[in-house]
Amino acid sequence: MSADTADAPASSPFERVGGHDVMRAITDRFYDLMDQDPAYAELRAIHAADLSDMRAQLPAFLAGWAGGPRDWFEANPGKCMMSAHGGIPITRDTAGQWAEAMTRAIAEAEVAEREIADAMADVLSRMARGMARG
Numbered sequence: 169m170s171a172d173t174a175d176a177p178a179s180s181p182f183e184r185v186g187g188h189d190v191m192r193a194i195t196d197r198f199y200d201l202m203d204q205d206p207a208y209a210e211l212r213a214i215h216a217a218d219l220s221d222m223r224a225q226l227p228a229f230l231a232g233w234a235g236g237p238r239d240w241f242e243a244n245p246g247k248c249m250m251s252a253h254g255g256i257p258i259t260r261d262t263a264g265q266w267a268e269a270m271t272r273a274i275a276e277a278e279v280a281e282r283e284i285a286d287a288m289a290d291v292l293s294r295m296a297r298g299m300a301r302g
């Protein structure tokens with residue numbers, strides 16, 4: 169490795185997946201699937217009727233979570249995603265629906281680096297399944 173590349177800042181998973189446009193495409197597809205595919209009806213039913221707030225929040229959370237701009241974390245200081253879901257009745261079935269819809273949305277997206285995007289799908293799926301209590 170040359171001195172130049174050694175000094176260059178490592179790019180974040182956020183950048184390697186494709187930045188804000190890709191995060192937004194993934195989360196919009198995720199909520200479209202949740203809204204339209206009967207396989208996710210149970211998951212859809214525990215969300216608010218209007219998903220527009222979630223369509224804004226999830227890509228902003230994912231951006232900071234994947235090492236990109238931290239606006240969501242600055243607006244929600246100290247908020248932990250696992251605890252934030254503590255009051256939501258998440259079962260193995262609905263957690264599995266979340267994981268599956270997210271995995272599909274990521275698989276269908278035109279991402280910059282497929283390997284990084286697939287790793288993101290894997291970790292998010294494990295986090296979602298880890299939230300199940302019933």
Ligand code: HEM
Nearest residue numbers: 214215216225226229252256258262263266292295296299
């Ligand atoms: C890695 C996994 C997950 C991530 C990153 C995630 C992310 C988010 C975010 C950013 C919010 C915004 C509201 C807030 O600030 O609290 C939220 C709310 C919510 N999440 Fe999740 N979530 C995940 C898994 C799940 C799972 C597995 C379920 C259900 C099975 C779920 C159901 C909900 C519901 C019902 C809300 C409230 C929104 C509403 O009332 O419409 N989430 N989630």
